[in-house]
Amino acid sequence: xxxxxxxxxxxxxxxxxxxxxxxxxxxxxxxxxxxxxxxxxxxxxxxxxxxxxxxxxxxxxxxxxxxxxxxxxxxxxxxxxxxxxxxxxxxxxxxxxxxxxxxxxxxxxxxxxxxxxxxxxxxxxxxxxxxxxxxxxxxxxxxxxxxxxxxxxxxxxxxxxxxxxxxxxxxxxxxxxxxxxxxxxxxxxxxxxxxxxxxxxxxxxxxxxxxxxxxxxxxxxxxxxxxxxxxxxxxxxxxxxxxxxxxxxxxxxxxxxxxxxxxxxxxxxxxxxxxxxxxx
Amino acid sequence: xxxxxxxxxxxxxxxxxxxxxxxxxxxxxxxxxxxxxxxxxxxxxxxxxxxxxxxxxxxxxxxxxxxxxxxxxxxxxxxxxxxxxxxxxxxxxxxxxxxxxxxxxxxxxxxxxxxxxxxxxxxxxxxxxxxxxxxxxxxxxxxxxxxxxxxxxxxxxxxxxxxxxxxxxxxxxxxxxxxxxxxxxxxxxxxxxxxxxxxxxxxxxxxxxxxxxxxxxxxxxxxxxxxxxxxxxxxxxxxxxxxxxxxxxxxxxxxxxxxxxxxxxxxxxxxxxxxxxxxx
Numbered sequence: 213x214x215x216x217x218x219x220x221x222x223x224x225x226x227x228x229x230x231x232x233x234x235x236x237x238x239x240x241x242x243x244x245x246x247x248x249x250x251x252x253x254x255x256x257x258x259x260x261x262x263x264x265x266x267x268x269x270x271x272x273x274x275x276x277x278x279x280x281x282x283x284x285x286x287x288x289x290x291x292x293x294x295x296x297x298x299x300x301x302x303x304x305x306x307x308x309x310x311x312x313x314x315x316x317x318x319x320x321x322x323x324x325x326x327x328x329x330x331x332x333x334x335x336x337x338x339x340x341x342x343x344x345x346x347x348x349x350x351x352x353x354x355x356x357x358x359x360x361x362x363x364x365x366x367x368x369x370x371x372x373x374x375x376x377x378x379x380x381x382x383x384x385x386x387x388x389x390x391x392x393x394x395x396x397x398x399x400x401x402x403x404x405x406x407x408x409x410x411x412x413x414x415x416x417x418x419x420x421x422x423x424x425x426x427x428x429x430x431x432x433x434x435x436x437x438x439x440x441x442x443x444x445x446x447x448x449x450x451x452x453x454x455x456x457x458x459x460x461x462x463x464x465x466x467x468x469x470x471x472x473x474x475x476x477x478x479x480x481x482x483x484x485x486x487x488x489x490x491x492x
Numbered sequence: 493x494x495x496x497x498x499x500x501x502x503x504x505x506x507x508x509x510x511x512x513x514x515x516x517x518x519x520x521x522x523x524x525x526x527x528x529x530x531x532x533x534x535x536x537x538x539x540x541x542x543x544x545x546x547x548x549x550x551x552x553x554x555x556x557x558x559x560x561x562x563x564x565x566x567x568x569x570x571x572x573x574x575x576x577x578x579x580x581x582x583x584x585x586x587x588x589x590x591x592x593x594x595x596x597x598x599x600x601x602x603x604x605x606x607x608x609x610x611x612x613x614x615x616x617x618x619x620x621x622x623x624x625x626x627x628x629x630x631x632x633x634x635x636x637x638x639x640x641x642x643x644x645x646x647x648x649x650x651x652x653x654x655x656x657x658x659x660x661x662x663x664x665x666x667x668x669x670x671x672x673x674x675x676x677x678x679x680x681x682x683x684x685x686x687x688x689x690x691x692x693x694x695x696x697x698x699x700x701x702x703x704x705x706x707x708x709x710x711x712x713x714x715x716x717x718x719x720x721x722x723x724x725x726x727x728x729x730x731x732x733x734x735x736x737x738x739x740x741x742x743x744x745x746x747x748x749x750x751x752x753x754x755x756x757x758x759x760x761x762x763x764x765x766x767x768x769x770x771x772x
Contacts, residue, residue, distance in 0.1 A: 240590060247591075248607070292527070312593075314524050322530075380667070432623075479514060482537065483539050
């Protein structure tokens with residue numbers, strides 16, 4: 213967001229405004245802004261704007277930010293009530309309403325009017341949904357680094373050497389999709405052969421392997437345990453090479469996590485294993 | 493997504509199609525669908541559609557899903573290349589392009605053309621960004637339940653009795669905003685007085701308290717440790733009452749997590765403490 217052409221370039225204030233959490237507005241706004249690399253943006257979130265007074269307060273704050281920056285603000289707005297959008301528009305900002313363009317085509321297609329209640333997407337949840345999600349999260353955390361594993365219950369088992377990206381991916385899959393993702397960290401013993409560890413063999417169809425560039429792994433492990441033999445570049449090279457040999461012999465779906473975001477790794481796991489889950 | 497009017501109602505196939513992870517398409521699509529409660533939707537994600545052949549394959553799959561369901565599919569599409577969108581449209585689906593309505597107004601406002609590269613929002617990341625995020629995540633996990641705490645480094649410290657929602661909130665804040673969120677679980681000893689535990693006093697401005705309905709807490713703890721004294725309803729009532737008394741005396745910002753989503757709790761923490769961070 214802050215790649216500037218020059219230090220003197222005007223900063224453009226951007227506000228994600230919502231009657232709920234603002235996550236939808238922020239997600240699409242963020243995606244839009246990444247497509248305009250020549251501008252510096254200063255982003256702010258204004259959540260839970262659910263009455264006209266709050267909307268007018270927000271409009272005032274937005275207008276002042278524009279005056280201070282010397283440029284017209286941009287509002288990415290997901291309020292469902294048009295009166296709130298109208299109040300926000302008094303800021304003079306460029307208004308981008310994230311739902312408006314899609315509601316009419318959907319209403320026409322579905323032959324039904326939208327139910328314009330606020331904050332539905334990330335709002336109140338029923339106990340079962342909450343529970344499923346938290347259970348998946350506990351699963352991801354409990355199973356971290358091979359502790360207390362019951363692989364029967366896992367939807368997916370990520371196999372990799374230490375610090376290749378298993379934990380964040382497991383947690384992301386749990387949080388966003390309620391998927392029970394387990395970790396299997398490859399030990400030195402496992403890496404002595406190019407065959408799967410015996411414990412994993414019954415679960416072949418749940419396995420997904422992660423690999424990583426050894427230099428990057430070295431960099432990550434150095435931060436974690438500086439100057440340990442664990443972090444040494446030749447250790448990383450040896451472990452990665454042995455892991456990759458195993459993945460190839462066993463024909464596991466394999467992804468390199470180097471320079472990949474957690475979202476990207478998670479999406480690849482889902483699409484490769486054909487896991488279709490509803491987003492939370 | 494599955495609240496049906498009747499079991500016989502036609503299911504409407506919905507596809508989130510993207511040249512990258514599909515997270516943006518899925519987030520806005522999910523928000524849109526929650527506004528149409530009278531329809532049953534069957535949602536699928538087709539990620540990494542980054543050439544025309546994949547787009548035509550996707551179109552074919554979408555068309556067949558519509559034939560099978562006996563209703564016209566809906567495509568929520570975030571491909572930036574118009575040729576891919578055109579190929580997808582051959583499915584005959586209702587096409588909702590999540591970027592199209594906003595690009596022209598933004599180009600006009602910014603006086604610049606978009607850089608239409610694929611999957612930028614959740615794609616390749618530099619080492620520093622990745623590292624900041626993973627460090628925050630390690631922080632959230634390491635500090636869980638009071639282990640090895642260095643509160644000086646925390647951006648926020650969530651204070652609550654056990655199982656009131658601290659861990660998922662910490663992990664969400666770390667994953668999505670790179671915020672170092674620490675846990676402080678209130679112990680029986682802490683709850684004997686209505687003053688803050690001594691360890692927390694230097695960090696007053698970082699504190700955010702969570703509370704929960706005792707019945708709900710009982711339900712959650714029962715799943716975790718059935719029929720333990722820890723899970724008993726009267727234990728839950730006593731702990732919650734003592735915690736709330738402390739939060740009130742110490743005037744901590746407090747939120748009840750009952751029936752709230754992790755996103756909602758996280759957003760409230762951010763907006764209350766005035767933490768403004770860029771989304772990952």
